[in-house]
Amino acid sequence: MIQRFYFDTSVIGGVFDAEFEEHSSILMEKVKLERIKAVISNVTEREIMKAKKEVREFYSSLPKECVEFIELSPDAIALAETYVKEKVVGDTHIDDCLHIALATIHRVDILVSWNFKHIVNIYRIRGYNSVNIKLGYPTLEIRSPKEIV
Numbered sequence: 001m002i003q004r005f006y007f008d009t010s011v012i013g014g015v016f017d018a019e020f021e022e023h024s025s026i027l028m029e030k031v032k033l034e035r036i037k038a039v040i041s042n043v044t045e046r047e048i049m050k051a052k053k054e055v056r057e058f059y060s061s062l063p064k065e066c067v068e069f070i071e072l073s074p075d076a077i078a079l080a081e082t083y084v085k086e087k088v089v090g091d092t093h094i095d096d097c098l099h100i101a102l103a104t105i106h107r108v109d110i111l112v113s114w115n116f117k118h119i120v121n122i123y124r125i126r127g128y129n130s131v132n133i134k135l136g137y138p139t140l141e142i143r144s145p146k147e148i149v
Helices: 009-016 021-032 042-048 053-061 074-084 091-105 123-135
Strands: 005-009 036-041 067-070 110-113
Touching: 005 009, 005 042, 005 053, 005 091, 009 021, 009 053, 021 036, 036 091, 042 053, 042 067, 042 091, 074 091, 074 123, 091 110, 091 123
Parallel strands: 005 036, 005 110, 036 067
Antiparallel strands: none
């Protein structure tokens, strides 16, 4: 069965960033070859629409059959708010929490991000997963593209 990877905006934008280009591009190629399924939320899409034109165009070029689109839900909002309430991150980082919540609720195999401050951070990961376990959700694998590639 094909693995489902939730991508936040940093992975897609990383294709056009010298520091992240190599690993982001390899992951996007795996998506295009249908080796992995890209799970994209409307939160990610909203952020992409604010990005540079080249990022928007690249996102639009991804074959639709290679992307699973998921929508924000009341359950995801409540879970994200719980991460903030439990002080995993501050309330100014609610969008990061929404990414985590959506990936958790939709039971993706891995959430992939270049955000080392609020997402791919061992202390944050432990915090997110502690809340998940407390609320009966599964733990979530969170990795950078470099760790996967």
